[in-house]
Amino acid sequence: MSMVKGSVGTIVGETNPLAFKFLINKQVGRGTYIKAKAEGKDWILAQVEDVKRSNSAYSVNQLSDGARSYDSREMMIAEARVIGVGSNGKLHLPTSPARPGESVFIADEKLIKATLGLAKGDMYIGLLRGYDIRVELDANTLVQKHCSVLAKTGSGKSYTAAVILEELLDRKVALLIIDPHGEYASMKEPNKEGDFSRYKVKPRGYEVVVYTPGEMAMNPKADRPFRFNGLNLSAREVAKMIPHESSSSGQLGLLYEAISALRSETDAYTLEDIIDQVVRSNSKVKWNLVGQLEALMELGLFSGMATPVDELLRPGRAAVIDMTGIAPELQAMIVARLLTEIFEARKRRLISPGMVVVEEAHNYIPERGTGNAASTNIVRTIAAEGRKFGLGLMVISQRPARVDKNVISQCNTQIIMRVTNPNDLKALSKGLEGMTSELEEEIKRLPPGVAMLVSNEIERPITVNIRPRKSRHGGVSTQIVARERAGAPRGSxxxxxxxxxxxxxxxxxxxxxxxxxxxxxxxxxx
Ligand SMILES: Nc1ncnc2c1ncn2[C@@H]1O[C@H](COP(=O)(O)OP(=O)(O)O)[C@@H](O)[C@H]1O
Ligand SMILES: [Mg+2]
Structure with missing residues (x-):
């Protein structure tokens, strides 16, 4: 067998346009990008999917023959999956299979970049795993055609999401972030830890305004209160803001009665007026409703100056709605009302285009059968129609199986990090074209900070070492657990x-x- 200089192996056996095997003569591992001659001057780009070792000396036949020179018979065979032929910067699938006997080489970065479609974008999110090749996504596609980040807790979802958000802010995109844990306020400050030189990242802070729907005194991170217009609420609007158990038909009727009485008396009434009116009723069930309405009033969400929606989407700025301390049902109702206002205003071109980010999306858009949330409909509407009106969506969740499939299927860019739960893996497989059992194995083993990127803009799923953040990471929950573990005595x-x-x-x-x-x-x- 003649060996061509620099080659890592020789194609053997039967080949087809999508796959070939080669006998390895130099170290190559799973995931390595390789190339082999195509027709003419072009190169076929392929990726090693599996490596197998065999030794004919240890086959049953040979052993019974008493063969001696065992080591020399060892073979390493790599199975390669063809990505495509890159000619003149364009990609196509080879029409004919690679030729057995041809040499295989390590693919050069230029071929990889051009063939995979990594050279098209402008948003730098990290380096191709195992290479020094920048992975750059197209900002317009990402925003207009939506994006999801799915993985188990602690795998780096929020970190990766923030990397993308930084790139969007760098491009003056307006962001509205629904932040259940108060993790995004830290985007104001520059990052202090990370391999900035390897990734060529310059730390910086961003323009971020943090809002609380609750009391300012309860949330030290908040810059401003978030308030809805509390004047002249309809019975339906109020009913949406109080928990389901209390909106029994008797109480709903009470609410309608009170509000229509107020409307006949005055042009402008507040939540307080509604409460007074309900108190005046003769109904025996009124006190439960009064209690709910008082809780709503104490929250302050409907008192004072309403937050203008045009303030929430400003180019190059992130508005963070920090939900810390807000009851879950109420969070979903706030999101429902807020996003409805945003979507309506955007439809009428009253506010800037932008992107809405929904963290812990399983809470706001639960899959049917796993829960209910008032916000499901509007998020679905944005997923389906947002792109027409310049409103993009990013959904982040640790439970892919529990997030509304309608919404996930609208996300053109999917970022998947480590997932191990079988139900979640199944949900991912269903939602992704070209999911193979090899990819599923890979997803189970992704280390923190490494993401698999699936997108129509990229020829096949790629794994990316996510770059360090420019702004400080504010994820706190995992740190508490880590500290706790470190402090625990061994064996406990x-x-x-x-x-x-x-x-x-x-x-x-x-x-x-x-x-x-x-x-x-x-x-x-x-
Ligand atoms: N690309 C990365 N580079 C460096 N550290 C990372 C990276 N991704 C995640 N981490 C670290 O891993 C921890 C968990 O990440 P986080 O995004 O908060 O997880 P998740 O949102 O999935 O629960 C963070 O404390 C962060 O420091
Ligand atoms: Mg998180």
Whole structure:
């Protein structure tokens, strides 16, 4: 067998236009991009999907023959999947299979970049795993055709999302971020940790305004309160803002009665007026409703100056709605009302185009059968029609199986990080074209900070080492757990094992919050 200089192997056996095998003579591993001669002067780009070792000396036949020179018979065969032929910067599938006997070479960066479609974009999100090749996405496509970031907790979803958001802010895109954990306020500050020189990243902070729908005093990170217009609310609007259990038909009727009475008396009424009116009713069930309405009023969401929607989408700026401390049902209702106002205003071109980011999306757009949320409809509408009106969507979730499939299927760019839950993997496989069992294995093993990128703009899924953030990462929950683990003596159980189950069983412990914390986290915290 003649060996061509620089080659890593020789094509053997049967080939077809989509795949070939080659005998390895130099180290290549899974994921390596390689090239082989196509017809004419072009090169076929392929990727090593699997490597197999065999040794004919150890086949059953040979062993019984008593063969001796065992080592020399070892073979390493790589299975390569063809990505395409790059000729003149364009990609097409080869019409004829690679020729057995041809040499295989490590692919050069230029071929990889051109063939995979990595040279088209302008948003730098990281480096192709194993290479020094920048992965650049097209900002327009990403915003207009929506984007999802799906992976288990702690794999780097919020970090990766923020990397993308930074690139969008650098391009003066307006962002509205629904932030359940108060993680995005830190985008104001430059990042201090990261391999900035390798990735060629310059730390910086961004223009971010943090809003709280609750009381300013309760949220130190908030810059401003977020308020809805509390004047002349309709019964339907009020009913949407109070929990389901309390909106029984009797109470709904009460609400309608009170509001129509107010309307006949005055042009302008407040939530307080509605409460007074309900109190005046003779109904026996009124107190429950009064309690709900008072809770809504105490929150302050409907008092004072309403936040103008045009303030929430400003080019080059992120408005963060920090939901810390807000009850889950209420969060979904706030999102429903807020996004409806944004979508309507955008339809009439009253506000800037931009992108809406929904963190922990399973809470706001649960898949049918896994929950209900008032916000589902409007997020679906934005997913389906947003691009017509210049409103993009990014959804982030740790439970792909529990997020509305309608919304996920509208996302043209999918960023998948480590997922191990079988249901979540199944949900991902269903939603992705060309998902193979090899890709599924790869997804299970992705280390933190490494993402698989699937997009119509890119020829096939690629794995990316996400670049360091320019702004500081504000994800706190994982750090608390990490610190807790580090402090625990060796051999003691981590926070997520046995004590949780016992805490759940014991009803009396559940009532005293302290007892529960003690059981979950051990004595040190409680
Ligand atoms: N690309 C990355 N580079 C460096 N650190 C990262 C990267 N991605 C994630 N991390 C680290 O991993 C931790 C978890 O990331 P995070 O985005 O908060 O997880 P998730 O949102 O998936 O729960 C963070 O504390 C962060 O420091
Ligand atoms: Mg997160």
């Amino acid at each position: 159980r981590g926070p997520e094992s046995r004590p949780v189950a016992s805490a759940r069983k014991s009803g009396s412990e559940k009532k005293s919050g302290k007892g529960l914390l003690k059981r979950v986290f051990g004595a040190r915290i409680a």
